Amino acid sequence: MSEARFRIKRFDPASDAAPRYDTFVVPYEGSLSVLEGLFSIQERDDGSLCFRYCCRAAVCGSCAMYINGRYRLACQTNVSQLHGGDITVEPMPHLPLIKDLVCDMTDFFAKYEYIKPWLIRDEDHDPEGEIAQSPRARRKLDMPIDCILCGCCYSSCPSVWGEENYLGPAALLKAYRFEVDSRDEAGRQRLPDFDNERGVYRCHTITNCVEACPKELNPTEGIQWLKGAAVRRRLFGRRK
Amino acid sequence: MIRHQLVIVGGGLAGLRAAVEAKGAGIDVAVISQVHPGRSHSGAAQGGINAALANNPESHDDTPEKHAFDTVKGSDYLADQDAVYQMTQDAPQTIFEMEHWGCPFSRYDDGRIAQRPFGGAGYPRTCYGADKTGHYLLHTLVEQAYRRQVAMYIERFVTSLIVVEGECRGVVAYDMIRGGFEAFVADAVIIATGGAGRTYANTTNAIISTGYGAAMAYHAGVPLKDMEFVQFHPTGLYTTNILMTEGCRGEGGYLINDLGERFMERYAPTVMELAPRDITARSIWTEILEGRGIGGKDFVYLDLRHLGERKIAEKLPGIRDLAIHFEGVDPVTQPVPIVPSHHYTMGGIDTDVDGVTAMPGLYAVGECACVSVHGANRLGGNSLLETIVFGRRAGRAVVSFLADGGAGRPAPEAAARAALGAVQERVDRLSRAAATEDAYDIRGEMIVTMKQNFGIFREARQMQEGIDKLLSLKERLPRIGLRHAGGAFNLDMIRTIELEGMLDVALATAVGAFKRTESRGSHARTDYPNRDDVHWLEHTLALYRPDGPPELAGKPVALGMFEPQERKY
Ligand SMILES: Cc1cc2nc3c(=O)[nH]c(=O)nc-3n(C[C@H](O)[C@H](O)[C@H](O)COP(=O)(O)OP(=O)(O)OC[C@H]3O[C@@H](n4cnc5c(N)ncnc54)[C@H](O)[C@@H]3O)c2cc1C
Ligand code: SF4
Ligand code: SF4
Ligand code: FES
Numbered sequence: 001m002s003e004a005r006f007r008i009k010r011f012d013p014a015s016d017a018a019p020r021y022d023t024f025v026v027p028y029e030g031s032l033s034v035l036e037g038l039f040s041i042q043e044r045d046d047g048s049l050c051f052r053y054c055c056r057a058a059v060c061g062s063c064a065m066y067i068n069g070r071y072r073l074a075c076q077t078n079v080s081q082l083h084g085g086d087i088t089v090e091p092m093p094h095l096p097l098i099k100d101l102v103c104d105m106t107d108f109f110a111k112y113e114y115i116k117p118w119l120i121r122d123e124d125h126d127p128e129g130e131i132a133q134s135p136r137a138r139r140k141l142d143m144p145i146d147c148i149l150c151g152c153c154y155s156s157c158p159s160v161w162g163e164e165n166y167l168g169p170a171a172l173l174k175a176y177r178f179e180v181d182s183r184d185e186a187g188r189q190r191l192p193d194f195d196n197e198r199g200v201y202r203c204h205t206i207t208n209c210v211e212a213c214p215k216e217l218n219p220t221e222g223i224q225w226l227k228g229a230a231v232r233r234r235l236f237g238r239r240k
Numbered sequence: 241m242i243r244h245q246l247v248i249v250g251g252g253l254a255g256l257r258a259a260v261e262a263k264g265a266g267i268d269v270a271v272i273s274q275v276h277p278g279r280s281h282s283g284a285a286q287g288g289i290n291a292a293l294a295n296n297p298e299s300h301d302d303t304p305e306k307h308a309f310d311t312v313k314g315s316d317y318l319a320d321q322d323a324v325y326q327m328t329q330d331a332p333q334t335i336f337e338m339e340h341w342g343c344p345f346s347r348y349d350d351g352r353i354a355q356r357p358f359g360g361a362g363y364p365r366t367c368y369g370a371d372k373t374g375h376y377l378l379h380t381l382v383e384q385a386y387r388r389q390v391a392m393y394i395e396r397f398v399t400s401l402i403v404v405e406g407e408c409r410g411v412v413a414y415d416m417i418r419g420g421f422e423a424f425v426a427d428a429v430i431i432a433t434g435g436a437g438r439t440y441a442n443t444t445n446a447i448i449s450t451g452y453g454a455a456m457a458y459h460a461g462v463p464l465k466d467m468e469f470v471q472f473h474p475t476g477l478y479t480t481n482i483l484m485t486e487g488c489r490g491e492g493g494y495l496i497n498d499l500g501e502r503f504m505e506r507y508a509p510t511v512m513e514l515a516p517r518d519i520t521a522r523s524i525w526t527e528i529l530e531g532r533g534i535g536g537k538d539f540v541y542l543d544l545r546h547l548g549e550r551k552i553a554e555k556l557p558g559i560r561d562l563a564i565h566f567e568g569v570d571p572v573t574q575p576v577p578i579v580p581s582h583h584y585t586m587g588g589i590d591t592d593v594d595g596v597t598a599m600p601g602l603y604a605v606g607e608c609a610c611v612s613v614h615g616a617n618r619l620g621g622n623s624l625l626e627t628i629v630f631g632r633r634a635g636r637a638v639v640s641f642l643a644d645g646g647a648g649r650p651a652p653e654a655a656a657r658a659a660l661g662a663v664q665e666r667v668d669r670l671s672r673a674a675a676t677e678d679a680y681d682i683r684g685e686m687i688v689t690m691k692q693n694f695g696i697f698r699e700a701r702q703m704q705e706g707i708d709k710l711l712s713l714k715e716r717l718p719r720i721g722l723r724h725a726g727g728a729f730n731l732d733m734i735r736t737i738e739l740e741g742m743l744d745v746a747l748a749t750a751v752g753a754f755k756r757t758e759s760r761g762s763h764a765r766t767d768y769p770n771r772d773d774v775h776w777l778e779h780t781l782a783l784y785r786p787d788g789p790p791e792l793a794g795k796p797v798a799l800g801m802f803e804p805q806e807r808k809y
Binding site: 030031042044047049050054056057060062102105116117119130131132133134135138145 | 335339340342347383386447483566722727728730731
């Protein structure tokens with residue numbers, strides 16, 4: 001039997017005057033992820049603890065948190081990686097809080113929706129079979145399509161903290177995902193959504209977002225590309 | 241009280257596809273989901289989705305008929321053949337539609353959708369996006385739902401159905417964000433809540449795949465079908481049961497025992513590692529039982545090293561990440577310890593090809609339903625297909641139902657209030673109870689019982705013990721209580737309510753398995769090793785009985801295209 005000590009930031013805005021940290025000792029055998037540790041606490045020690053979860057395999061983006069001062073997915077973080085000592089678990093900072101480790105993601109998804117996150121094309125002229133796409137064109141999508149919308153990048157971005165309307169790295173990465181898709185024909189349709197005071201110009205390439213991303217994606221690269229595309233379109237009216 | 245024409249419980253592939261269909265026909269539809277739809281378990285699917293596109297050079301003469309045959313044979317002849325044919329016929333169109341909506345499938349040099357070999361399939365017909373196919377398909381449908389402005393109630397946990405004079409007219413849900421319960425009234429309800437993997441201790445499924453949605457229908461009197469058929473996937477990671485896709489073997493991976501043998505040679509000499517899942521899982525388990533697990537332990541190796549770093553990076557990048565993060569081994573340089581793990585719930589709410597259930601106004605689709613297209617053993621790549629094909633059909637069926645007199649009859653306010661009151665009372669009772677039993681203990685004992693007594697190999701005595709155990713847990717259940725009452729994001733309450741459903745779903749599996757005195761597909765009995773078409777070429781229906789085990793009945797299988805034969809690979 002091994003033991004891990006969890007120090008968890010607790011706050012229920014409905015009933016608590018101020019946040020506090022609670023400490024729990026979790027016994028375990030073999031291996032323990034932070035998410036498993038949280039479940040053990042919720043089941044055995046404190047039924048009021050709450051956090052988000054679903055896949056427990058780092059693909060759904062539910063369990064993003066701030067663990068020992070870093071953005072991580074709780075399910076993907078094994079306590080053995082944390083090199084002993086207390087495991088400090090906090091909600092993603094700079095986001096409104098619902099309770100304990102659960103942040104309010106309403107704005108995050110509203111911004112996602114704002115950039116028209118779907119393929120835009122003249123569907124009446126679609127072929128019966130697939131729209132051809134070369135492996136080379138498809139490769140451009142490799143990075144942005146792996147985004148799991150966990151929100152780590154968004155929470156880490158100083159431009160989001162400073163300007164609540166800024167769309168932030170995840171939404172812009174999604175815009176990029178469609179803009180670089182050879183099948184997308186949005187042209188100028190999606191442009192006003194990111195070529196404005198809410199969009200790409202708020203990004204000062206501080207790359208906190210790149211550091212924060214648990215899927216090792218690069219939102220900054222996407223944003224830089226969008227900046228270039230916006231300039232090209234303004235100057236030449238060209239699509240890609 | 242919230243009102244919509246159609247309420248869909250579940251925002252995975254099945255629920256979203258139904259929503260997009262109904263919304264497109266002008267229906268006022270709402271999706272209610274426990275997690276943001278983009279976080280649904282469909283997103284965890286890795287390997288791919290089947291359709292006879294004949295894009296792979298080796299599959300140029302593939303057809304939907306051949307796809308249907310492989311599916312029926314894979315099902316050990318328990319699938320309904322008309323439903324299978326419907327699905328395989330619709331498959332190519334389904335793939336093209338998802339592609340037109342932006343799904344980033346992997347491609348061949350000529351720009352067409354790439355296809356890989358999968359177990360039990362005569363041709364390479366599994367379309368894929370690297371090893372993240374479910375994530376790409378799910379995000380594509382989420383995007384289409386946003387595009388069509390489908391109303392979404394996110395982080396609402398549905399607790400029960402509102403039934404008025406035997407017809408389903410809405411649901412009650414717990415609002416996880418604000419706390420408290422709400423009634424949603426509607427003309428029709430579709431349940432699309434996914435599988436029941438978490439009734440087993442060793443599952444690849446998400447933590448929210450509890451089977452609770454199926455239990456809601458079951459408790460309301462709708463039969464569950466074929467629950468004894470539970471798929472064990474050959475390759476779950478040893479420590480966590482996280483899936484390593486069949487695509488690993490489709491791309492050429494080997495299964496290796498302690499002696500370094502590719503042991504599948506003994507069990508399926510022609511197709512080797514690409515035998516269907518039931519056969520491969522049993523082969524691995526036999527190796528382990530006979531002491532040829534690695535170091536005599538209960539796992540074998542999935543060896544991908546010979547594929548090389550480049551192929552792994554291109555075709556199986558997610559697998560590599562998972563193995564590194566969750567098992568601490570890099571498949572490029574090390575073999576991966578794997579063990580057969582509970583993976584898929586073939587059974588579910590009894591429906592026809594349009595998602596219609598025994599209760600007017602109630603539809604079901606996706607893994608929580610049983611059409612049945614998988615019969616006694618599902619082929620890899622057919623489940624994603626099922627969710628989208630039958631999601632669309634269920635959406636369309638509701639549109640016709642509303643047009644043909646089903647519209648304008650949501651639950652009256654009094655009925656909604658009564659249903660709301662019933663849930664509230666149930667929860668109040670749980671919060672007041674002086675608990676003498678612990679819900680998490682019961683949950684723990686249940687999942688271990690399912691793993692040990694209703695696993696890959698089954699036998700009467702062991703199953704009888706398992707049933708006795710489950711019944712004793714059911715008897716203890718009324719003595720549990722909540723540790724935490726009220727408020728937002730009350731996980732204790734959600735997980736306690738879930739348990740009540742899970743236990744009944746588990747019992748349906750257990751009793752169905754005990755009664756079926758034959759071996760078919762995933763249901764392998766050491767005391768009845770042969771398939772028995774004379775007595776058992778029929779579906780099992782389980783009817784809920786509050787105070788004991790379910791009552792079972794049979795239902796004929798739709799045959800007609802393919803004569804049942806012995807299944808050899
Ligand atoms: C790891 C893994 C890999 C897989 N890979 C493949 C593959 O490669 N190919 C293939 O064909 N199949 C695969 N499958 C199977 C396939 O992914 C699933 O069968 C399918 O995605 C199920 O989809 P669904 O829409 O029915 O349910 P899910 O995607 O599970 O969605 C269920 C939805 O219901 C909601 N819900 C559930 N209960 C409630 C409630 N009480 N209240 C409110 N909302 C609720 C959830 O929030 C969720 O939105 C895989 C399965 C697993 C586990
Ligand atoms: S690079 Fe741009 S988006 Fe990323 S953190 Fe910095 S300002 Fe934010
Ligand atoms: S870019 Fe990375 S950090 Fe940001 S939402 Fe996507 S997966 Fe999360
Ligand atoms: S639970 Fe899905 S990413 Fe952690």
